[in-house]
Amino acid sequence: MKLTGTPSSGWRQAAKVLVLYLVLILLFTGLGILFAPSSAQVGSTRPEDTIPEHLLALTGFGLLLGIGGMLIYGRKGLPLVVLTPVLTVGLDLDHLPAYLGYSQTIRPAHSLVFFAAALVLTAIMIKAPDMELVVASAFMGHMAVDTGLFAPFSPISFQYFPLGPYRLAFAGGALLCALGAGAILRLEGRNSGGRGRTEG
Numbered sequence: 001m002k003l004t005g006t007p008s009s010g011w012r013q014a015a016k017v018l019v020l021y022l023v024l025i026l027l028f029t030g031l032g033i034l035f036a037p038s039s040a041q042v043g044s045t046r047p048e049d050t051i052p053e054h055l056l057a058l059t060g061f062g063l064l065l066g067i068g069g070m071l072i073y074g075r076k077g078l079p080l081v082v083l084t085p086v087l088t089v090g091l092d093l094d095h096l097p098a099y100l101g102y103s104q105t106i107r108p109a110h111s112l113v114f115f116a117a118a119l120v121l122t123a124i125m126i127k128a129p130d131m132e133l134v135v136a137s138a139f140m141g142h143m144a145v146d147t148g149l150f151a152p153f154s155p156i157s158f159q160y161f162p163l164g165p166y167r168l169a170f171a172g173g174a175l176l177c178a179l180g181a182g183a184i185l186r187l188e189g190r191n192s193g194g195r196g197r198t199e200g
């Protein structure tokens with residue numbers, strides 16, 4: 001076992017969380033294509049000229065969330081600062097078929113079922129409460145920035161609802177989870193004598 005000043009296991013965990021998250025997004029995208037009726041396969045990309053602005057908004061809000069966590073923990077929270085905006089932007093990987101010219105459902109991974117699955121899988125495979133909260137923060141942060149329709153129960157139901165009424169709640173949840181992730185890191189640091197995480 002090695003004690004390190006920098007929590008390099010934090011970076012490793014962040015990489016694992018990212019892979020898990022992206023694979024799950026692609027899985028939900030595939031499930032949408034397989035199981036949705038053709039009447040629900042109406043997902044498209046936003047107008048091209050608005051994409052850079054939207055990506056910037058997602059990255060900016062994700063960064064803000066990550067930095068919110070780091071304000072509590074300090075520099076050792078860097079994996080969290082990087083991972084949060086990457087996951088926040090990454091959720092839009094579920095538009096991939098539409099970009100490639102295929103029909104698909106609207107935002108198949110922008111779903112509460114996806115959210116629950118991501119949290120459960122992160123808990124089982126990563127076993128780090130701070131990373132769990134980063135996943136929650138990034139997902140809700142993305143939903144807070146998006147506008148338009150989403151299918152909250154995709155891939156079980158493809159009934160679409162407007163995001164508008166829920167955006168503020170998502171923003172609040174995202175902020176709370178980001179701060180919670182920072183707080184957990186701080187507690188872990190204190191419990192291990194402030195020397196960062198252990199590796200073994």
Ligand SMILES: [Zn+2]
Nearest residue numbers: 091092110146
């Ligand atoms: Zn989106």
